């Protein structure tokens with residue numbers, strides 16, 4: 001049973017490493033009010049939600065694989081909106 005737990009833990013860590021570290025980690029801004037992806041203006045240093053036009057404290061920065069961010073945006077272009085429900089860790 002202990003062997004099975006170690007294997008299961010190892011598999012989840014390998015998947016996490018392959019998806020988040022060896023792949024292409026990317027920082028995205030998520031609006032806490034509407035749970036959609038926003039954008040960060042590096043020139044002014046302000047993150048803004050393009051849907052509800054909020055900025056500052058309503059935005060949260062998380063790391064995702066770039067392919068995931070691209071999938072979210074492509075689905076959004078087809079009017080399929082995925083929302084990221086964030087909880088405090």
Ligand SMILES: [Zn+2]
Nearest residue numbers: 031034049052
């Ligand atoms: Zn928003």
